[in-house]
């Protein structure tokens with residue numbers, strides 16, 4: 001079975017509409033797809049409808065932005081969430097409100113570049129005005145030829161310690177997991193290999209917090225992971241009895257290293273999270 005449980009549409013920082021995303025998944029032979037936009041559920045209805053037409057099993061999802069420790073931004077994917085749940089909806093709304101303030105501060109922080117109003121420019125790359133994130137800023141700065149590509153923009157301007165980086169007051173890992181569970185979803189620790197600033201003790205503490213909060217799965221296969229990380233997080237999943245998830249984290253054709261449905265297979269001896277989703 002071909003599974004992809006982590007993807008983005010233009011409702012957050014992907015570029016395809018929810019139905020275009022489902023169509024792409026269908027063309028790639030995906031059997032089960034989750035749409036997991038950042039802090040936003042508004043693309044799920046359209047995607048679910050398109051999935052029925054294409055005969056794909058669709059899992060309503062979300063990727064919640066949280067923080068661990070002082071300033072490590074952690075993403076928690078929720079799978080199989082009830083989109084009408086008030087706890088989840090109001091939590092996500094709170095995050096989106098904070099995003100607008102932060103984006104305005106990012107715009108101010110980047111004003112010295114002298115290319116005009118950077119927040120306004122970034123907004124033109126976002127179809128959802130409530131969800132202007134660093135990816136939209138990066139796309140705008142590339143369009144203005146400030147840097148040749150997205151990765152370089154992040155490296156020079158948008159990561160901690162760089163001039164355009166503004167920390168969001170994200171919610172705690174505990175809150176993010178509790179909202180997902182309140183909405184009947186399974187909480188998945190997204191792309192753990194991306195949290196490179198965490199020491200191995202910090203990673204253990206993060207996993208403890210995640211599990212105590214009710215987190216049940218970890219993304220073992222992700223576009224952010226090479227073979228080494230797949231092995232490392234398979235070991236962690238087995239040791240801590242976490243279910244394993246697989247996701248491309250597809251945003252758009254130009255920027256994504258792994259296309260929808262092109263994820264590596266899950267190593268043996270793991271309990272796939274989709275065994276609980278069917």
Ligand code: AMP
Nearest residue numbers: 013065132133134135150151154155251
């Ligand atoms: P934000 O929610 O504003 O912190 O933005 C996070 C988003 O920026 C992620 O979901 C990715 O889509 C993108 N992103 C983060 N780091 C990088 C990077 N190093 N290169 C490219 N895109 C990145």
Ligand code: MN
Nearest residue numbers: 008013135251
């Ligand atoms: Mn993103």
Ligand code: MN
Nearest residue numbers: 063075190191
């Ligand atoms: Mn993420």
Ligand code: MN
Nearest residue numbers: 006008063249
């Ligand atoms: Mn993602």
